[in-house]
Every structure is written in structure tokens, then in C-alpha cells.
Amino acid sequence: MPEDKHATTTETRAEEPIVQPAIEQVPEPYEDAQGVDLEKGNQKDPNLNLVHIQSHASAHDIPHIPYHESGDEIYDKFTHTKKICVVSVLAFCSFLAPMASTTVLAAVPEVAATYNTTGTLINASNALYMLFMGLSPMFWGPIGQVYGRRWTQLLSAIFFAGFSIGTALAPNLASFFIFRILTAFQGTSFLIIGSSCIGDIYRPTERATALSWFFSGTLIGPALGPLLGGIIVTYKSWRDIFWLQTGLAVFATVLCCFFLPETIHYKKSVELEGLKKSEQAKKLWSWTNPLRVIRLHRYPNLLFVGLASSSLVFNMYSLLTPIRYVINPRFHLTSPIQSGLFYIAPGCGYLFGTFFGGRWADRTVRKWIDKRNGERVPEDRLRSCLVFMGAVIPGCMLIYGWSIEKDKGGIPLPVIVMFIQGVAQLFCFPSLNTYCLDVMQKRSSEVVAGNYMLRYIFAATGTAACLPAVEAIGVGWFSTISAGFLCTSAVLTWTVTIWGRGWREDILRKKEEKQTRKQEKRGSA
Numbered sequence: 001m002p003e004d005k006h007a008t009t010t011e012t013r014a015e016e017p018i019v020q021p022a023i024e025q026v027p028e029p030y031e032d033a034q035g036v037d038l039e040k041g042n043q044k045d046p047n048l049n050l051v052h053i054q055s056h057a058s059a060h061d062i063p064h065i066p067y068h069e070s071g072d073e074i075y076d077k078f079t080h081t082k083k084i085c086v087v088s089v090l091a092f093c094s095f096l097a098p099m100a101s102t103t104v105l106a107a108v109p110e111v112a113a114t115y116n117t118t119g120t121l122i123n124a125s126n127a128l129y130m131l132f133m134g135l136s137p138m139f140w141g142p143i144g145q146v147y148g149r150r151w152t153q154l155l156s157a158i159f160f161a162g163f164s165i166g167t168a169l170a171p172n173l174a175s176f177f178i179f180r181i182l183t184a185f186q187g188t189s190f191l192i193i194g195s196s197c198i199g200d201i202y203r204p205t206e207r208a209t210a211l212s213w214f215f216s217g218t219l220i221g222p223a224l225g226p227l228l229g230g231i232i233v234t235y236k237s238w239r240d241i242f243w244l245q246t247g248l249a250v251f252a253t254v255l256c257c258f259f260l261p262e263t264i265h266y267k268k269s270v271e272l273e274g275l276k277k278s279e280q281a282k283k284l285w286s287w288t289n290p291l292r293v294i295r296l297h298r299y300p301n302l303l304f305v306g307l308a309s310s311s312l313v314f315n316m317y318s319l320l321t322p323i324r325y326v327i328n329p330r331f332h333l334t335s336p337i338q339s340g341l342f343y344i345a346p347g348c349g350y351l352f353g354t355f356f357g358g359r360w361a362d363r364t365v366r367k368w369i370d371k372r373n374g375e376r377v378p379e380d381r382l383r384s385c386l387v388f389m390g391a392v393i394p395g396c397m398l399i400y401g402w403s404i405e406k407d408k409g410g411i412p413l414p415v416i417v418m419f420i421q422g423v424a425q426l427f428c429f430p431s432l433n434t435y436c437l438d439v440m441q442k443r444s445s446e447v448v449a450g451n452y453m454l455r456y457i458f459a460a461t462g463t464a465a466c467l468p469a470v471e472a473i474g475v476g477w478f479s480t481i482s483a484g485f486l487c488t489s490a491v492l493t494w495t496v497t498i499w500g501r502g503w504r505e506d507i508l509r510k511k512e513e514k515q516t517r518k519q520e521k522r523g524s525a
Contacts, residue, residue, distance in 0.1 A: 097187025141449025212358025230340025349422020390490030401479020
């Protein structure tokens with residue numbers, strides 16, 4: 001598990017006046033709740049000269065918390081043991097929704113037979129599951145910022161359990177679809193709130209290591225789900241899949257209730273106290289408006305990182321979804337449990353990558369801090385995933401697709417490359433998610449939510465398109481398309497490492513100019 005290590009950095013800031021925004025103005029991206037530029041530090045006095053200092057963290061690392069905490073103390077509220085406990089609870093919760101997205105894959109023919117429909121239509125329910133996992137972050141991200149992490153996570157677990165019961169008891173296809181969608185809507189909260197909690201309690205130079213353990217649940221879930229589903233449907237009814245899902249959700253609720261503390265540094269909901277109902281409603285809407293999440297993608301660095309994450313998830317679900325339809329005919333497998341065993345390979349890859357991926361990302365950050373004489377630039381973290389996203393995973397997809405298409409290498413070859421691509425993904429996700437936490441710390445939940453929104457929209461696309469595409473053009477060419485998407489995303493991520501800092505500074509400059517013009521207009525009026 002991740003260890004607490006104090007990274008010592010040094011940063012020099014020149015004198016730079018910051019224009020104070022209007023009091024009623026809603027904080028914009030790259031500013032905290034008080035209108036302070038998070039990337040340039042806390043300079044309340046335009047005549048203040050900052051001098052060279054030595055501290056535990058750079059100005060990038062320390063958001064301005066004007067309440068009762070300051071500096072690195074915000075990361076020391078919990079002991080190392082307590083942090084491990086929190087990450088363990090979050091990792092288990094993160095296992096649920098992704099697992100639920102794939103457990104039914106091994107039982108598609110059986111579910112279709114129950115409702116007198118086709119496997120294609122049941123796979124469409126899985127695509128809708130992904131789509132609503134993609135839409136729900138627009139709500140969960142802002143809600144987590146306003147009301148805190150603990151209660152958001154706890155309520156999501158309760159509703160997830162309730163809607164899982166509904167799915168298990170669904171009497172017809174329509175109710176099956178509805179309860180699957182409602183379950184998906186709750187599940188993304190675990191992923192968003194979990195990432196945000198880790199950002200709350202770990203320093204930037206430690207976060208990727210913690211996130212890699214968190215992602216062990218997120219990524220092992222989709223790989224283990226079909227195996228569990230295959231075992232259950234071989235010996236029991238497919239409905240028992242959702243009873244198992246219910247039991248796990250109830251256990252997650254208990255864990256959240258007793259072992260998950262509140263980690264957020266400041267809940268915006270306290271600002272509603274003493275206001276009139278109309279003013280409360282206005283403020284609450286400005287904070288939870290789903291467009292806040294969507295609008296973040298007008299910034300190229302966040303859009304490109306979101307597309308990079310999406311390419312990985314698209315690749316994962318286009319690989320996992322058609323296994324029973326692709327592998328079984330090629331290798332003459334006859335039972336769900338046999339095809340379910342193929343999911344062990346990527347699952348073991350995800351687990352193995354957990355031990356190294358996050359540490360690799362944090363090591364890369366520390367190396368570039370040394371190169372920059374103590375200055376930490378968030379974009380440097382992304383360098384750790386370029387080779388894996390641009391070469392290793394696309395290469396694995398090409399070998400996997402064409403070895404099956406041309407019937408080469410037997411069973412061992414696709415199993416080996418599925419394992420390798422699983423390991424490689426754990427060298428990518430911690431870097432991408434930690435960047436989302438670092439680049440806009442006061443809106444971390446919303447940035448992570450926007451990233452997950454793109455991810456699961458592309459996951460829905462991959463889930464819905466993979467079977468028709470494989471039938472139309474073959475698994476080889478479809479794997480080639482997926483590999484091309486990954487390579488393109490690697491190029492976009494590389495552009496963020498080169499120009500991302502300049503983009504952020506340009507955004508800040510334009511914002512300051514806009515604020516100056518507003519103040520000049522008020523002064524002339």
C-alpha cells in the first residue's frame with residue numbers, strides 16, 4: 001500500500017498582482033472558493049514580494065484553505081493506517097459498478113431466453129448501463145463538492161443495493177432495462193468520490209500510488225465479473241448474479257457507514273447557512289448545475305486527457321464484451337465457465353500492474369521535480385504513460401485481434417497479450433486520474449467527473465459497437481481501429497505534456513483580463 005513520504009520542493013514566485021473577483025462571482029476554473037489563483041499561489045496583497053523558501057510542498061501542492069488548516073497539514077489529518085483503511089474501502093466500492101457492467105456478459109444467452117429476445121438486445125442493456133455511468137458524473141461530481149464525500153458515497157451504496165434487488169426480481173425486459181440503468185446511475189459515484197477522497201488525503205507526489213490500489217478494484221471488477229457470472233449461470237439461475245451483486249452492495253454500505261470518514265477539506269454547503277430559501281436555491285443550482293462538468297471540456301488539456309482515458313476504457317470493453325462470441329467458436333468452447341476463464345488473464349494483469357503502475361507515475365513526478373529544481377508541473381506526470389498508451393497496449397490489441405482472426409498461436413497467445421495489456425493499463429490510469437486531481441484541486445470532483453463522463457460514453461460506444469463490428473469486419477480490423485484510437489490518444493497526451501502548462505497560463509491570463517475589464521466597468525459606472 002502507499003506510504004506517506006514528504007516530498008521537499010522549492011519554488012520561486014515573482015511579484016504578480018492578482019485581481020480580486022467580485023464577491024458574488026461563482027469561482028471559475030483554476031481558482032479556489034475565494035477567487036485565488038491556485039496555479040500562481042495565494043497573493044492577496046498586490047505589493048507583496050515573495051521570496052525563495054524551502055517547504056514540504058510547492059505552491060502547486062498547497063491549495064489555499066482559509067478555515068482552520070494550512071499547508072501540508074491538510075494531508076496529515078489521518079494516520080497512515082487510517083489512510084490504508086480508507087483506500088481499502090474505496091477500492092472495494094469501486095469494484096461494484098464495473099463488475100456489474102460485465103457479470104451479465106457470460107449469461108447473455110440465458111437472460112435473452114428468459115425474456116424471449118436476442119443476445120444483441122441484452123448487450124444493448126449493457127451499452128445503456130455504460131451510457132448512464134457516463135451521464136451520472138455530471139450530477140455526482142458537483143454534489144460531492146457541495147455535501148462532502150462520505151454521505152454521497154453512503155447514499156450511492158444504499159441505492160445501488162436497492163436497484164440491484166430490482167434487477168434480480170425484474171419480471172419483464174422493460175423492468176430489467178430500467179433497474180439496470182438506475183443501478184448504473186448510482187455506480188459511477190463510487191469512482192468519482194473514491195478518486196476525490198484519495199486527492200483529499202494524499203500529497204500530489206503520493207497520489208498515483210494510492211490511486212493504483214484504488215484502480216485495482218475499478219479494473220479487476222470488469223475482468224472478474226464475467227468469470228463470476230459464468231460460474232453462477234453454469235450451476236444456478238442468472239438472477240443469482242444480481243443477488244450476489246446485492247450482497248456485495250450491502251457489504252459496501254456497511255463499510256462506508258463504519259470505516260469511511262469525511263475527507264473533504266471544505267463543504268460548500270456551509271455557505272448556505274443563514275441565506276433565504278431563494279438565495280440558497282440559486283447558489284445550490286450554480287454549484288450543482290451539470291453544465292459545470294460539461295464546460296470543463298472546453299479546456300484542451302482536460303479534453304485531451306479525457307479522450308486518452310476514454311481510449312483505454314473503449315479498448316477494455318471492446319476487448320471484454322465479445323469474448324464469449326469470439327473465443328468460443330475459435331477454440332470450440334461450449335460452456336460459459338470456459339469462456340469466463342479467459343477473463344482471468346486481463347484481471348491478473350490489472351492486479352499485477354497495481355504494484356508498479358502508481359509507483360512508476362509518482363517516481364516520474366519526483367524525477368521531473370528534481371530536473372526543474374524543485375518546481376512541480378502537473379503535466380510532467382503524464383509522461384509516465386506515453387509509451388504504454390502509444391505502443392504497448394496498441395501492440396497487444398493488434399496481436400490479440402489478428403491472432404484470433406488468422407487462428408494463429410492457439411490459446412496461449414491471446415491469453416498472454418491480454419495479461420500484458422492489463423498490466424500496461426495500470427501504468428496509464430493512475431497518471432491520468434492524478435492529473436485530474438492536481439490540475440484544479442478545488443474542483444477535483446468535477447474534473448474527475450468530467451473525465452469519467454467521457455470514459456463511459458466511449459465505453460457504451462465500444463460495448464454497443466463491438467459485436468456488430470466484429471461480425472461485419474472481423475476481430476482483426478476492429479482491434480486495429482481500437483489500436484489506432486489508443487495511438488491518437490497518446491499523441492494528444494504528449495501535446496498536453498508539451499503545451500499544457502502554456503494553455504493553463506493563457507487561460508489564467510484571459511481570466512484576469514476579463515476580471516480587470518469588469519472592475520473597470522464598475523468603477524466607471
